Amino acid sequence: MGRNTRKRRTPLATKAIAASAALALGGGGLIWANFYASAHESDNQSWGGNQTKAATAQVSTISCPDVGQQLTNVPAQARTEVAGELANLDRQITDAYQRLATTRDAQARDASFVQNSILQPLQDRRKVILDRIKLEITRVGGTAPGSLDTLSTCTAQNANQPTAGGQQQNGGQQQGGQQQNGGQQQGGQQGQNGQQGNIGGQAGNGPVAADFVDIxxxxxxxxxxxxxxxxxxxxxxxxxxxxxxxxxxxxxxxxxxxxxxxxxxxxxxxxxxxxxxxxxxxxxxxxxxxxxxxxxxxxxxxxxxxxxxxxxxxxxxxxxxxxxxxxxxxxxxxxxxxxxxxxxxxxxxxxxxxxxxxxxxxxxxxxxxxxxxxxxxxxxxxxxxxxxxxxxxxxxxxxxxxxxxxxxxxxxxxxxxxxxxxxxxxxxxxxxxxxxxxxxxxxxxxxxxxxxxxxxxxxxxxxxxxxxxxxxxxxxxxxxxxxxxxxxxxxxxxxxxxxxxxxxxxxx
Structure with missing residues (x-):
């Protein structure tokens, strides 16, 4: 992952970055296309072909509050440093998603794995960065939003869970009052009976069939x-x-x-x-x-x-x-x-x-x-x-x-x-x-x-x-x-x- 090279990090921030990086597996050398394989593929088969791979998973992605959109009044003297910390938050989410994508077997064996091994550590690391953002703002005489303390918690989203805007992620979305995919639900979790959908894409993170419509x-x-x-x-x-x-x-x-x-x-x-x-x-x-x-x-x-x-x-x-x-x-x-x-x-x-x-x-x-x-x-x-x-x-x-x-x-x-x-x-x-x-x-x-x-x-x-x-x-x-x-x-x-x-x- 990229790193912020603009400033010298304090020990607090350095620890936060190191902790974030610890979420990634394999030292960052992973190829995303191998994270999800179809059930009929062998583990060493590289991705290829022209069809999106089936990516069975109960949890499809991680949803974290967008901290940057809440920061509407950051003093100019602190904006560069705050931007660097926001980039650290993005990197933490990317690393956590990588962790999510590479631990499907563990998730299948342990229903609490995502919460205990991915979301809770992510929350702890986000708190460190959010504290750092507050320090950067107050250091130059600004006032940090009180809502920052509530933005550390991330959640797991299923493939068919509505977004924050109320739109289903895997289809059934409205455009001009019309359902664009003809009412077909493709992809996504099929309930709680173990029949799970996919989030598609030859890298395993989309798009899915319901992301397309015959115009x-x-x-x-x-x-x-x-x-x-x-x-x-x-x-x-x-x-x-x-x-x-x-x-x-x-x-x-x-x-x-x-x-x-x-x-x-x-x-x-x-x-x-x-x-x-x-x-x-x-x-x-x-x-x-x-x-x-x-x-x-x-x-x-x-x-x-x-x-x-x-x-x-x-x-x-x-x-x-x-x-x-x-x-x-x-x-x-x-x-x-x-x-x-x-x-x-x-x-x-x-x-x-x-x-x-x-x-x-x-x-x-x-x-x-x-x-x-x-x-x-x-x-x-x-x-x-x-x-x-x-x-x-x-x-x-x-x-x-x-x-x-x-x-x-x-x-x-x-x-x-x-x-x-x-x-x-x-x-x-x-x-x-x-x-x-x-x-x-x-x-x-x-x-x-x-x-x-x-x-x-x-x-x-x-x-x-x-x-x-x-x-x-x-x-x-x-x-x-x-x-x-x-x-x-x-x-x-x-x-x-x-x-x-x-x-x-x-x-x-």
Whole structure:
């Protein structure tokens, strides 16, 4: 796993990290694909083929409170240190999930194994880190949320247990009021008679058959856009930055885990700025090259890769953030990537501030629920009719998978980031208005197109599944899709974008 290299650890924090690492088995050299084998496989048979493996287990994942989302008021002087501790919490969950995945026999023999050997030790280790976070905040004169003491406890979730948002994890999810999988329950525990379901995926942590839906069988659910008002900003500005054909990847996330290698625990595609990793600074961004045709656009646009789980491997099969953490299969490069800034239907827009950071969507919806979900999955020819959040589309012949993002377009006018990376920006209301003193900025929209052989579902299993990379305990659900952005421009480009949009022009 990655480690925080930004600061020298105190003995307290060092002990916490060492205790967390002790949860992992085999010194971190495990291949996740071997954690779950079908009942008919021998122990030494490597994963392969084009069908997801049966992963029988009563407990499918671990659900822990997302501490970072509770920290809305961390003093600026403590944010770097707190971010490092939050990364330690993520690493603890990853290690505990690895422990869960490698002890299925022990769990079958002892009903209390998960609680006593995984969840309780995890809780004890989380308490140490939470105490450390409180110390970091109070050390600089801040006040830590009183709720921190209640966030140490994690729970085990079964494959068919509802998420925090009330959505079933293994199907039956609602989109636009319609049940997307035709009422079929595939995967998940079959009751308490010993007949247990699976959580799928050739690494054993998803996706499952019920994570996919034939898009031709989903009723239209796309709502009409707000009508443009008299003062609307109707222009567009398109920046062409490529599809990451040069394979600029890493498993860092400089926004949420600065200074922490492998802070994302999954792989990202990067376009635009070419010097983005955990240790990059604003000065680094300004000195970097860009993949954008407009050389004044040094912004960083990055998102989790999509992989097809057809039995193939990729370069990171044995690497942190890749196969060692349940992200397996062949990485797909988009065949198209369109990045466009659009205006507000109600007002003119202000230029984006330099180094503005925005994260849209939530990488942890499997445990957080769907409050911050902003995933949009569709197929070419269906984008104006159907957009999916909680399932991946199976597209008809000749149609490609489309993944779109529409970022928050209201800014508080002061901060380029916030402690939980959310409160400084927000979405416009249903009428397109920015509320509570926020001002409209150009809305970043992204459209990624993939050429994917349509998955097929047979006997409750999915062949040639595809999925986004994610934290291993999030089970590769479609709703965990998210996108990251850092605005970095020069030569007055930010103002040019705003002016173009405000004048109703179409620029590039």
């Amino acid at each position: 031709t069988k989903v009723q239209a659910n796309v709502k009409a856009k707000p009508r443009a008002g008299r003062n609307a900003s109707t222009g567009t500005f398109t920046t062409r930055c490529g599809v990451n054909a040069n394979k600029n990847h890493n498993t860092d996330n400089v926004i949420v885990a600065p200074g922490v290698a492998n802070g994302a625990h999954h792989l990202h595609d990067y376009v635009g700025n070419q010097k983005v990793n955990a240790f990059s600074s604003n000065q680094t961004f300004l000195q970097a090259a860009t993949s954008c045709q407009n050389r004044s656009d040094l912004s960083s646009y990055y998102w989790p890769v999509v992989r097809v789980q057809d039995g193939t491997r990729d370069f990171d099969q044995n690497a942190d953030g890749g196969g060692k953490e349940g992200n397996v299969g062949r990485i797909l490069t988009p065949v198209q990537a369109r990045i466009t800034y659009v205006g507000s239907p109600r007002s003119k827009v202000a230029a984006m501030p330099q180094f503005l950071r925005i994260i849209t969507g939530d990488a942890k919806t499997t445990t957080n629920g769907l409050a911050n979900a902003n995933a949009h999955w569709s197929c070419t020819g269906f984008e104006n009719k159907v957009q999916l959040t909680t399932q991946y589309p199976i597209c008809p012949r000749g149609s490609k998978v489309v993944r779109t993002f529409a970022f928050q377009s209201c800014w508080d006018g002061q901060n380029v980031d916030s402690a939980n990376h959310r409160t400084h920006v927000t979405f416009a209301d249903a009428g397109g208005n920015c509320q509570n003193g926020f001002k409209a900025i150009p809305q970043l929209t992204m459209r990624l197109v993939y050429s994917i052989t349509p998955p097929t579902v047979q006997n409750g299993q999915v062949k040639n599944a595809y999925a986004v990379d994610g934290f291993p305990e999030q089970l590769h659900k479609a709703a965990t899709d998210h996108d990251d952005f850092i605005s970095v421009t020069k030569n007055g480009l930010a103002n040019k974008i705003a002016n173009c949009v405000n004048r109703g022009q179409n620029c590039s």
